[in-house]
Amino acid sequence: xxxxxxxxxxxxxxxxxxxxxxxxQARRLALGVELSAAVGPEDRGFFNYTSYQDSAHRLxxxxxxxxxxxxxRVALLGEVRDENxxxxxxYALYARVRPxxxxxxxIQAGLIPPVFGxxxxxxxxxxxxxxGYPLAYQYLTSVRADAVPGAENDLVVTRGAGWRVRYPFxxxxxxAEPGLPLVNALRWDTGVQVHVGSGALEASAAVTQGTxxxxxxxxxxxxxQLSARVAWKPVVGFxxxxxxxxxxxxxxxxxxxxxxERRGHDAQQAWGxxxxxxRDRWILRSEAIWSRWQTPMLERSLGAxxxxxxxxxxxxxxxxxxxxxxxxxxxxxxxxxxxxxxDAPVWRTEAxxxxxxxxxxxAKVAYQHNWRDGGRVRERALLTSQLVLWF
Amino acid sequence: MPLLALAxxxxxxxxxxxxxxxxxxxxxxxxxxxxxxPPARPSIGELSMPPPRELPNRRRSxxxxxxxxxxxxxxxxxxxxMDQRHETFVPYVLAVxxxxxxxxxxxxxxxxxxxxxxxxxxxxxxxxAAGQSKAVRFDRPGVVRVFCEIHSHMSAxxxxxxxxxxxxxxxxxxxxIDNVPPGAYTIVAWNDGEARETRxxxxxxxxxxxxxxxxxx
Numbered sequence: 001x002x003x004x005x006x007x008x009x010x011x012x013x014x015x016x017x018x019x020x021x022x023x024x025q026a027r028r029l030a031l032g033v034e035l036s037a038a039v040g041p042e043d044r045g046f047f048n049y050t051s052y053q054d055s056a057h058r059l060x061x062x063x064x065x066x067x068x069x070x071x072x073r074v075a076l077l078g079e080v081r082d083e084n085x086x087x088x089x090x091y092a093l094y095a096r097v098r099p100x101x102x103x104x105x106x107i108q109a110g111l112i113p114p115v116f117g118x119x120x121x122x123x124x125x126x127x128x129x130x131x132g133y134p135l136a137y138q139y140l141t142s143v144r145a146d147a148v149p150g151a152e153n154d155l156v157v158t159r160g161a162g163w164r165v166r167y168p169f170x171x172x173x174x175x176a177e178p179g180l181p182l183v184n185a186l187r188w189d190t191g192v193q194v195h196v197g198s199g200a201l202e203a204s205a206a207v208t209q210g211t212x213x214x215x216x217x218x219x220x221x222x223x224x225q226l227s228a229r230v231a232w233k234p235v236v237g238f239x240x241x242x243x244x245x246x247x248x249x250x251x252x253x254x255x256x257x258x259x260x261e262r263r264g265h266d267a268q269q270a271w272g273x274x275x276x277x278x279r280d281r282w283i284l285r286s287e288a289i290w291s292r293w294q295t296p297m298l299e300r301s302l303g304a305x306x307x308x309x310x311x312x313x314x315x316x317x318x319x320x321x322x323x324x325x326x327x328x329x330x331x332x333x334x335x336x337x338x339x340x341x342x343d344a345p346v347w348r349t350e351a352x353x354x355x356x357x358x359x360x361x362x363a364k365v366a367y368q369h370n371w372r373d374g375g376r377v378r379e380r381a382l383l384t385s386q387l388v389l390w391f
Numbered sequence: 392m393p394l395l396a397l398a399x400x401x402x403x404x405x406x407x408x409x410x411x412x413x414x415x416x417x418x419x420x421x422x423x424x425x426x427x428x429p430p431a432r433p434s435i436g437e438l439s440m441p442p443p444r445e446l447p448n449r450r451r452s453x454x455x456x457x458x459x460x461x462x463x464x465x466x467x468x469x470x471x472x473m474d475q476r477h478e479t480f481v482p483y484v485l486a487v488x489x490x491x492x493x494x495x496x497x498x499x500x501x502x503x504x505x506x507x508x509x510x511x512x513x514x515x516x517x518x519x520a521a522g523q524s525k526a527v528r529f530d531r532p533g534v535v536r537v538f539c540e541i542h543s544h545m546s547a548x549x550x551x552x553x554x555x556x557x558x559x560x561x562x563x564x565x566x567x568i569d570n571v572p573p574g575a576y577t578i579v580a581w582n583d584g585e586a587r588e589t590r591x592x593x594x595x596x597x598x599x600x601x602x603x604x605x606x607x608x
Contacts, residue, residue, distance in 0.1 A: 032432045067433035079435050098440045106439040113436050121436035195438040204438050236502055236520040278502065280517035317515040318508050359508060359538055390432070 032065035033391045036125045040384030045377035046163035047348070047370040048132055049140060050186050051178055052083065053163070056132050057368070057384040060084055065092075065123075073098040079123070092188055104198035111190050115204035115229045116212055116243040118274040118287060120185045125388035129283075129312040129322035130350050131366045136289045136306025137185035139328055140178050142343050143293050143302060145214040146251050147172035148258065150297050152342075156335040160344030160375025171297065172254030180213035180249070182270065182291040182306050182328075189215035189225070202231045211249040211268045213291070221255065221266070223248035229272075237279050243272035249293065262296040269294075281314040302342050303331035323351040344374025362388040412598035417567040420452040420560050420580045420605045431544030444544065445476060447483035449583045451559060452607065454566045455486070457577035457589070459554030467555070472496060473537070473547060475503045480537060480547030482559075484583075489532055489553040496524040504540035511535055511551060548584065573598065580605035
């Protein structure tokens, strides 16, 4: 019922905006093609694997994007990607509507960009000055959406192995599957969002099917995530953002297996702060994300804090240098051998160069070093090159 | 683009400046082709409708002599302006002589980052805000393609000549090149990135005005 009401409201907004006679130039279609290929050594520590079980350092991607202005204030946008010659997937498909011409108020509905944080909306290869992603947006922790740890020891035995998680004493799926990142930058969620403001202060809010760590096209638990972000831009080049999100992340299939008194404690709650300052040849960015997953069979929630800082500097026309520092830390639980973090803390440094010989060509080379306080592989260095072509 | 660089260097074989009365070449460039919309990457990661953009006037053309009169290659220390307004370079095409300094003003409320990877002049002005301006001096002839790193739909052309025998068409497509010494010339109409039409004109010994129209399809 609630979904139907949201869909009806979106249709009314689209119809209202489309009723205005659009200027001829507004009826246009913008298409984009991006080809990228990263070649690097095998990531034996699975530091860079995503929820699609691909390493960002060994990834060939074809991305097709489209923006169709069907009226002056109505646009349809979409993106289809194929990664490593696998099955093409729809990554974005939504309608953007501005109901009133003179008010900075927008509605987007469908498979939409996340309002939380800043990195997830950097969609193109050139938006990421390096090859890897920030840990908070990609690194697979040992939390799963389709299985619940039965005791602290389930987490202790899987510390530092988020790419293949199985809870021996847990509930739900017994297969070894990838865990969840704090925020999944590679998948977008389905729902409706509103955006207000275009000057010094902007605010966005969204209601979506999944959660930050487990975005979904179809709802699998009957709950909705609420997320919001406020961005303050006091001067050109400076953005300070604050985000929050809360929603149930466990699938109904596993929740239904739990004892009745343990149900209803299955929310992911996250807070984020992001800042960006750019001027002249420099862009400086930093982001901190605190995520907390409720786990029905454990007394305490599982907390994680991701912190990242990134800098890009143009060295000469067509050439830049960039670096990123990253850390992902976790709260502690009581294990058989004493108190330990529920997943192995990770540190990452990445530095690289980007060269643009032609406007539509970007070649990157980056050196990444990862350390982890747990798991079979505790340290891994990767030297990777990437070529990005766009049209 | 190499055509232009080659053309402006070919002056040695052209008529001489001194001696006879100078004439003018004038006419109209009619652009029949519908300029395609400026390419832009879909704003897939935005949370709101992008601000309205001004469409660049891509019907403006540059008409120039392919081989300039000998002795015309003096350097000019002029100044010109290419503004950034409503996420558009204004003008879309700018013709200058070698030695000219172009001021890239920013009249928008947002950052711009003007850059060029063209061989005659590679530069990157970095990010600068509204009300600020940065300047670039052009010391080599050729076509310089200008972009904004932040806004993929922004692009423009700067044609750098090492002679002064060129003109930009007005809103009606009209042009006029004055003080052309008598002689035979190859004259070129350039529009939206390419030399579209080439003609041969002869300026008589007693000067006068020579009419030459172009149709760009």
